[in-house]
Amino acid sequence: MERILSNQNNRVKAWAKLATRKGRLEQRTYLLDGWHLVQDAISAKAKFHAIMATAEQMEVHLPDVPHGVPAFEISEEVARHIAGTNNPQGIFAEISLPQKTFDPSYVFDGQWLLLDKIQDPGNVGTLIRTADAAGFKGVILGEGTADAFAPKVVRAMQGSQFHLEVLQGDLNVWVDALIKNGLEVYGSQLNENAKSYLEVPAQSQFGLILGNEGQGMSDELAAKTSANLYIPLLGQAESLNVAVAGGILMFHLALGK
Amino acid sequence: MERILSNQNNRVKAWAKLATRKGRLEQRTYLLDGWHLVQDAISAKAKFHAIMATAEQMEVHLPDVPHGVPAFEISEEVARHIAGTNNPQGIFAEISLPQKTFDPSYVFDGQWLLLDKIQDPGNVGTLIRTADAAGFKGVILGEGTADAFAPKVVRAMQGSQFHLEVLQGDLNVWVDALIKNGLEVYGSQLNENAKSYLEVPAQSQFGLILGNEGQGMSDELAAKTSANLYIPLLGQAESLNVAVAGGILMFHLALGK
Missing domain, CATH: 3.30.1330.30 (Ribosomal protein L30/S12)
Structure with a gap:
């Protein structure tokens, strides 16, 4: 050797x-x-x-x-x-590196997490690990999201890249395809039409979009979604860490009542 | 100047x-x-x-x-x-630094998060921020948990130390006092008697104990709890990040059905 x-x-x-x-x-x-x-x-x-x-x-x-x-x-x-x-x-x-090419027009089921410009590698890795734990089929990293194979992301994923699809993709193409194929796609933009995540029952197939730590998700994507969900905050904190918010939404949509 | x-x-x-x-x-x-x-x-x-x-x-x-x-x-x-x-x-x-002395024998209501040997400062800060967002009254940092006023914890708390009680304390004393005062105290040890968090309804007063990233919470504390809760994992990930798990449990116990 x-x-x-x-x-x-x-x-x-x-x-x-x-x-x-x-x-x-x-x-x-x-x-x-x-x-x-x-x-x-x-x-x-x-x-x-x-x-x-x-x-x-x-x-x-x-x-x-x-x-x-x-x-x-x-x-x-x-x-x-x-x-x-x-x-x-x-x-x-x-x-x-995975060589996959993956065409979302053939996605008809499963739970998919879409990450829009999430910059912190620890957040990206933790979100992929959490999607794995919640039984998701895959995570799509849009442009501007930290690279899935950067060292800090790999550390935080804890091997989840071997358990579910971890893909780069154009989120506009993905959202259009999922909606065309009959899946609900939930955004997380806090706008006047947003509804509490607690009003949405658990379901076995959908897309969920999470956005940038400071700016949230893009308006263009938010306009395409079936609904935008918010997490009611009871205390004085202005917001949740995006990995924590993602965990609450994923587990509620996958397991909640 | x-x-x-x-x-x-x-x-x-x-x-x-x-x-x-x-x-x-x-x-x-x-x-x-x-x-x-x-x-x-x-x-x-x-x-x-x-x-x-x-x-x-x-x-x-x-x-x-x-x-x-x-x-x-x-x-x-x-x-x-x-x-x-x-x-x-x-x-x-x-x-x-806050000068508070806080005697848990006078705690009769509210939601309290107890951190048992949580070492990563980012996790501790994020958990305090999440407890604030979920409307908790306070967070008690047991021995072996990262110091609440270390720079990385302060950064991750994002000001939540000004919104709820952030205290150091002996978790055994706290758990005994909460139980004596009629609050349920939930642990998160994965043992044969643990039950799914989804079986527990939302409630306005309780304690919730989270444990060390690798080892979980201490046996001594787990034995005192009203119940130990687990989060069912549907995929292949072996575990959740403790800040994500804490977020899921806190929001379910504070807001869930």
């Missing part, structure tokens, strides 16, 4: 570049940090390009890595460099 | 120390970063020790600062040093 001890090594430079969107699009891969995610990728039969681990981690986990995956032993320093954090676990995988 | 241009200035050193729990306990104050929070503190008639702003911010906001609050003009560099971030807005206040 090749041992890599320097951050100047060309492979290390390429792995470090996967922290940027440009690097990911050039190499068509992204990084998983930590055994838990690597294990999820193995279960999901993801396409592995490499597995990299410190001597200690390699000893523990190599027996569980599928044969044929190129393995590299790295120093602690290289591990920190690739992770971009101070205390990485010390085991990583480089896997292919 | 005194102008402060150096990070070596003794006042600046003292403000920078407020980023640590030790510094806050010694000085009995904490920092607000940004005009929105400073404004909340003015509305709440908080006890101001100082207001610090860059020349630009001071010019805009000084007219709205109450007379008698000591004001200091600081350089951009000092602003970054105090904030501990690269792009602070450039206006801060140093205000007193």
